[in-house]
Amino acid sequence: MAKQKIVLAYSGGLDTSVLLSWIKDTYDAEMIAFCANIGQEDELKGLEKKAKQTGASKIYIDDLQDEFAADFIYPMMQAGAIYEGQYFLGTSIARPLIAKRMVEIAKKEGATAIGHGATGKGNDQVRFELTTAALAPDLEIIAPWRDERFRNEFPGRAEMIAYCAEKKIPVQASAKKPFSMDRNLLHISYEAGILEDPWFDAGDKKNKDYFTVLSVFPEDAPDKAEYVTLDFVKGNCVAVNGKELSPLKVMQVLNKLGGKHGVGRVDMVENRFVGMKSRGVYETPGGAILHFAHRQIESLTMDREVMHLRDSLIPKYAELVYNGFWYAPERLAIQALVTESQKNVTGTVRVKLFKGGIHAAGRKSPVSLYNPHIATMEADPTKAYNQDDATGFIRLNGLRLRVNSQVNGAKNLGSVGKAK
Incomplete structure (x- = not known):
């Protein structure tokens, strides 16, 4: 009887x-190993040999950077998604892509299960498994960190290192970093270890060797501001500084520019889907620029009510991405609305980068909804706006307030505005 096949997310590290x-x-x-290149810039050379020496019959090493940028990062940027007002969702958005590819490999190889090394306390286990549930519900999930047998056998790194020595598994054990890291094309994250104390200052100069992989501390950025232009077509950035680029190249160029000026650095305590609070430090230089510039071109080209409707969905969309529901019908439905909202989001934005800040320095568009003749404080030569019309507009909008006051009087105000 043939052995069952299992596809495992594999990096070649100790775990x-x-x-x-x-x-x-x-x-x-x-065992079929799978390693996705999503811009983490890990050394992949020799990984195939290592996987086979460890026991894999086959390994897939796939470059998914183009797909990651075009089909995951860009749609999320069009939605303006940001979790709890700070997190650019760098790790969250990568997991459904990795899981999707694992499902594809499992189907191709006739595997019955996929395995991952996410812990039972984190968000990643949810993201991997919800994606699998959406795309291949019949696949079994193997999560050793939720298996008591595995935890009993490996209570710490010492036992893992000893196990590898006994099995002659070729790993290079090194001193454990004082935190956990995850890097991809959109960001790098740091959590756990020394960061579990929310009072610990990850931005202290003495820690710049730890938390400056993609960007410098703002105080170490150049003393001279740099101007960058981004061209958008239907909500997607297609050029930087006048040079046409693919989504992947846009992210790479913006990461360098943003990193140089220390932008996109976030230190926050967030709410995990599994229920606990977690402290994370993030570097998202390119994503921060893209998010900011996209909003600027929207402000010029997007209808007010469409913008407000889309904006009302940002918290929900971000929550869906964070919690792992990328392939859920509600995320796809919101994305359809987002796509429709972006059809006229075309034009150029100029931003100024300086000491950790991203500042608007100009916007222009061939489909701009901004009319200087209407907005002017001077006389309107087009006579498109009659200021006298505002009298009736205000009176009608104030009707319910006047009726309410006549019925309830001042008591309706309660203690609003009163100091206690």
């Missing part, structure tokens, strides 16, 4: 090397 071998032995399975 996933142990997982690969342990799952293979525990489930008596054929």
Whole structure:
């Protein structure tokens, strides 16, 4: 009887090397390793040999950067998504892509399960598994960190290192970093370890060797501001400083520009889907610029009511991405509205980068809804706006307030505005 096949998310590090071998032995399975290049810039050379020495029958090493930028980051940027007002969703948006590719490989190879190394306390386990539920509900999920057998066997890194030595698994054990890191094309995140104290200052100069992979501290940025132009077509950035670029290249260029000036740095305490609060430090230089510039071109080209409707959905959309519901019908429905809202979001934005700040320095569009003749404080030569019309407009909008006051009087105001 043929062994079952299991596809495992694999990086070649200590944890996933142990997982690969342990799952293979525990489930008596054929292991197929998968590593996605989504811009983490890890050294992938030699990974195939390492995976096979560890027990994999095959390994897929796929460059998904173009797909990540065009089909995940860009649609999310069109939606203006940001979680709890601060987080640009860098890790969250990468997980459905990784899980989607794992499902594709599982179907191709005839695998019956996929495995991951996410812990039972984090968000990633949810994101991986909800994507699998949406795309391949029949696939089994193997999550060793939620398996008591695995936790009992490996209570710490020392046991993992000893296991690898016994099994002759080729891993280079190094001193554990004082925090956890996750990097991709959109951002790098830091959490756990020394960051579990929310009073710890990750922005202190003495920590710049830790939290400055993609960007410098603002105080270390150049003393001279830099101007950058971004061209948009239907809500997507298609050029930077006049040079046409693919979504991937746009992200790479903006990451360098933003990192140089220390923009997109976030330190926050967020609410995880599983119920706990978690402190995270993030560097999202390119994403911060793109998010800001996109909003600027929208302000010029987007109808007010369409913008306000879309904006009302931003918290929900961001929550769906954060919680792992990328392939849920409600996210797809909101995305359809977002796509429709972006059809006239075309034009150029100029931003100024300086000491951690992103500042608007100009906007223009061939489909601008801004009419200087109407907006002017001077006489309107087009006579498109009659100021006398405002009298009736205000009176009608104030009708319910006047009626309410006549019925309820001052008591309706309660203690509003009164100091206690």
